[in-house]
Amino acid sequence: DTGVSQDPRHKITKRGQNVTFRCDPISEHNRLYWYRQTLGQGPEFLTYFQNEAQLEKSRLLSDRFSAERPKGSFSTLEIQRTEQGDSAMYLCASSSYRRDYEKLFFGSGTQLSVL
């Protein structure tokens, strides 16, 4: 499978714990996005990268959230001191800046449940 892969698929954690998610984009894609989706809502933009540079981070995003893409390949999204309101599906997507940059290829997502 050469699509976008996310790990883990599901994560259950207790409030106050830290969690980290990983995303492996399509290999030739230099853009990588993180979105969050709750039931009945569309994907909410969190942040995105072009290669290793983080171009934008949502102003709605708490300082507890941080994302990295150290070598311009895979990315990690960390949530510190999780809260119940963080429970959501976290989606990763990638695209090619040079052609069809807006054609996002999505992963299956990581479903986070904070107890």
Add this chain to the structure above:
Amino acid sequence: AQRVTQPEKLLSVFKGAPVELKCNYSYSGSPELFWYVQYSRQRLQLLLRHISRESIKGFTADLNKGETSFHLKKPFAQEEDSAMYYCALSGEGYQKVTFGTGTKLQVIP
């Protein structure tokens, strides 16, 4: 700021009936508009984009800058069209893609 509004959470139509999924946007410049679709148990995927002026699976969408709308249309709905549809926008200069809240299309046999 860029914003996408989809006023309908659910749209139910009978098979063979016309479909129109509404999308309005807010953006000060010249945006790129798209429709993404998510079928049951599948990943979100691009359906079509306005710059291509293409018809995909019988769907078309016209960008109306005066009304700031990008409604998705199909003349005759099929059962396999049942899915979640998201309107999305990207600002000038290869900016991020922003999604609407989505409309669930339910085609009744």
